[in-house]
Amino acid sequence: MKQFKAFVVKEFYHIFRDRRTMLILLGMPVAQILIFGFAINMEVTDIAVAVLNPSPDTYTNQIVERIDANNYFHVDYTVHSQNEIDELFKQNKIDLAIVFPNSFNEDLIESGKADVQLISDTSDPNTGTIIVNYATGIIADYQKEINHISGYPPYQIVATTQLLYNPEMKSSFSFVPGVMGLILMVISTMMTSISIVREKERGTMEVLLASPLKLSQILIAKTIPYLSLSFINLLTILYLAYYLLGVPIRGSLVLIVAISTLYIFLSLLFGLLISTIAKKQVEAIIMSGIGLTMPVMLLSGMLFPIENMPFVLEKLTHIVPARWYIIIIKKLMIQGLDFSFIIKEVSILLGMTGLILALSMINSKKRLE
Amino acid sequence: MEDNIIVKVSGLTKKFGNFTAVDNITFNVKEGEIFGFLGANGAGKTTAMQMLIGLNKQTSGEAFVAGYDIRHESEKIKKNIGYMSQRFSLYEDLKVWENIRLFAGIYGMKDKEIAEKTDQLLSRLDFEDERNTLVKSLPLGWKQKLAFSVAIFHSPKVVFLDEPTGGVDPATRRQFWEMIYQAAEDNITVFATTHYMDEAEYCDRVSIMVDGRIDALDTPTNLKAQFEAKDMDEVFRKLARKATRD
Numbered sequence: 001m002k003q004f005k006a007f008v009v010k011e012f013y014h015i016f017r018d019r020r021t022m023l024i025l026l027g028m029p030v031a032q033i034l035i036f037g038f039a040i041n042m043e044v045t046d047i048a049v050a051v052l053n054p055s056p057d058t059y060t061n062q063i064v065e066r067i068d069a070n071n072y073f074h075v076d077y078t079v080h081s082q083n084e085i086d087e088l089f090k091q092n093k094i095d096l097a098i099v100f101p102n103s104f105n106e107d108l109i110e111s112g113k114a115d116v117q118l119i120s121d122t123s124d125p126n127t128g129t130i131i132v133n134y135a136t137g138i139i140a141d142y143q144k145e146i147n148h149i150s151g152y153p154p155y156q157i158v159a160t161t162q163l164l165y166n167p168e169m170k171s172s173f174s175f176v177p178g179v180m181g182l183i184l185m186v187i188s189t190m191m192t193s194i195s196i197v198r199e200k201e202r203g204t205m206e207v208l209l210a211s212p213l214k215l216s217q218i219l220i221a222k223t224i225p226y227l228s229l230s231f232i233n234l235l236t237i238l239y240l241a242y243y244l245l246g247v248p249i250r251g252s253l254v255l256i257v258a259i260s261t262l263y264i265f266l267s268l269l270f271g272l273l274i275s276t277i278a279k280k281q282v283e284a285i286i287m288s289g290i291g292l293t294m295p296v297m298l299l300s301g302m303l304f305p306i307e308n309m310p311f312v313l314e315k316l317t318h319i320v321p322a323r324w325y326i327i328i329i330k331k332l333m334i335q336g337l338d339f340s341f342i343i344k345e346v347s348i349l350l351g352m353t354g355l356i357l358a359l360s361m362i363n364s365k366k367r368l369e
Numbered sequence: 370m371e372d373n374i375i376v377k378v379s380g381l382t383k384k385f386g387n388f389t390a391v392d393n394i395t396f397n398v399k400e401g402e403i404f405g406f407l408g409a410n411g412a413g414k415t416t417a418m419q420m421l422i423g424l425n426k427q428t429s430g431e432a433f434v435a436g437y438d439i440r441h442e443s444e445k446i447k448k449n450i451g452y453m454s455q456r457f458s459l460y461e462d463l464k465v466w467e468n469i470r471l472f473a474g475i476y477g478m479k480d481k482e483i484a485e486k487t488d489q490l491l492s493r494l495d496f497e498d499e500r501n502t503l504v505k506s507l508p509l510g511w512k513q514k515l516a517f518s519v520a521i522f523h524s525p526k527v528v529f530l531d532e533p534t535g536g537v538d539p540a541t542r543r544q545f546w547e548m549i550y551q552a553a554e555d556n557i558t559v560f561a562t563t564h565y566m567d568e569a570e571y572c573d574r575v576s577i578m579v580d581g582r583i584d585a586l587d588t589p590t591n592l593k594a595q596f597e598a599k600d601m602d603e604v605f606r607k608l609a610r611k612a613t614r615d
Contacts, residue, residue: 210529
């Protein structure tokens with residue numbers, strides 16, 4: 001045990017001595033969260049609006065005025081058919097369309113309730129929802145105002161929204177689970193494999209193997225620093241996402257950390273497997289970089305929605321662990337579901353862990369003949 | 370036996386597929402001896418040495434190191450030997466004392482003993498000022514001296530050196546051999562492979578491997594007489610001529 005401790009201490013020295021790499025490893029999650037969080041512009045200004053108002057009256061005109069008077073909106077088009085709206089959306093000339101029904105005035109006066117439809121382009125889901133929320137807010141203010149004047153019975157203007165192109169808003173907030181999936185894998189897999197292969201390349205591995213240390217002790221000691229780094233990064237990401245970006249953590253935090261531990265463990269095993277194959281640090285970087293990091297970015301659903309992928313690629317995503325991890329984190333964090341909804345994904349990750357464990361054990365045995 | 374045998378090898382063989390890297394070698398190394406293990410590149414000396422220290426499994430034959438069987442007691446062997454690989458093998462990004470402490474710790478030495486011996490070692494090598502220096506900023510000759518000192522720091526019974534003096538100047542090599550003599554005086558058996566034939570002259574006995582076999586084994590003086598050669602270099606060239614491998 002004392003031997004083991006001496007070795008783990010040395011591993012931490014390696015990391016602390018290499019300041020630049022350590023800075024990258026600790027700064028990467030912060031940078032990614034900030035870039036993804038703020039490059040996606042959270043405040044939307046200069047919103048171009050089209051209005052379809054078949055039977056203008058005081059109320060509808062006032063609503064349009066209120067919207068136009070708002071700093072964020074400017075009503076650029078008054079149209080006369082749904083087709084015109086579609087055309088304007090396609091040409092990217094408007095961000096929002098407001099559609100009043102023919103019977104708006106009658107509805108409001110007779111039944112006290114009228115509908116107004118807000119249509120927005122959610123191919124960029126953040127922007128799309130923010131626009132609709134702004135507009136709904138303005139309409140709600142207006143409703144309060146007229147009720148204040150007219151008193152009883154209260155009028156109700158119901159804004160129904162239609163989100164174009166990406167109605168389920170598949171990528172909203174999804175970059176946070178994506179960043180988690182990517183960063184934990186990069187650190188656990190790439191750094192572990194590099195640090196083991198470095199010992200092979202420099203010849204120190206031979207000396208270690210000729211020492212009383214067991215191979216399993218060497219490998220476990222190698223993974224401990226990166227395990228700790230992964231945890232620091234996991235907590236950094238969750239903290240920044242929650243407090244800085246306001247991403248919800250609706251499900252159990254304990255479960256999120258537990259599943260992340262499983263994922264980190266699986267990634268470490270990938271790193272060990274790569275280290276049994278690679279002879280040079282460059283090989284390890286290429287294998288973990290191109291072999292693992294690229295698929296995580298492209299095939300995990302982090303950047304591109306899996307639903308839109310061609311059949312073959314869609315099938316390919318099934319073997320990418322990050323895909324399952326990201327689904328689990330989305331379910332837990334954003335949808336706030338409990339364990340019963342992630343049993344399938346967790347089982348898949350466990351199965352993959354078992355498989356990789358077996359493979360790397362066979363491989364490291366073979367290496368010693 | 371008249372002397373204590375510390376390494377006993379009989380019929381040791383290693384095959385990689387059809388290729389016989391080490392072909393049925395038999396020899397003994399006596400306690401406290403400096404044993405030179407010579408051979409051209411590819412003659413099989415590194416493979417043979419790796420089998421003795423547990424880095425490689427033999428195909429057939431048997432060997433005992435420090436009284437332990439390489440077939441099933443490699444754990445015990447590893448505790449009783451030191452090893453310095455041909456690629457200089459300390460951690461460059463660790464300080465001098467951190468390297469010493471790491472390897473001493475790996476060999477299970479106590480903290481107090483480590484501290485005492487570190488002070489002794491650094492003063493003997495005149496390294497006191499370099500205690501906190503990163504190894505990468507030391508000159509190569511110093512690194513090698515330090516690597517050797519680390520390899521024998523835990524007072525092993527045998528130290529295995531795989532071409533320890535590659536790439537250093539003759540003056541440093543001589544200093545290095547003085548350290549080897551010192552170790553032998555402290556009753557550490559030295560088992561060293563080397564390319565340099567002048568170094569072979571420093572050994573108590575040498576074996577010369579050709580094509581996986583040991584073709585000669587005796588003291589340098591006897592070998593020179595046997596091959597009617599004026600120095601070890603000539604002995605080696607006469608033997609190496611028989612080699613059929615590239």
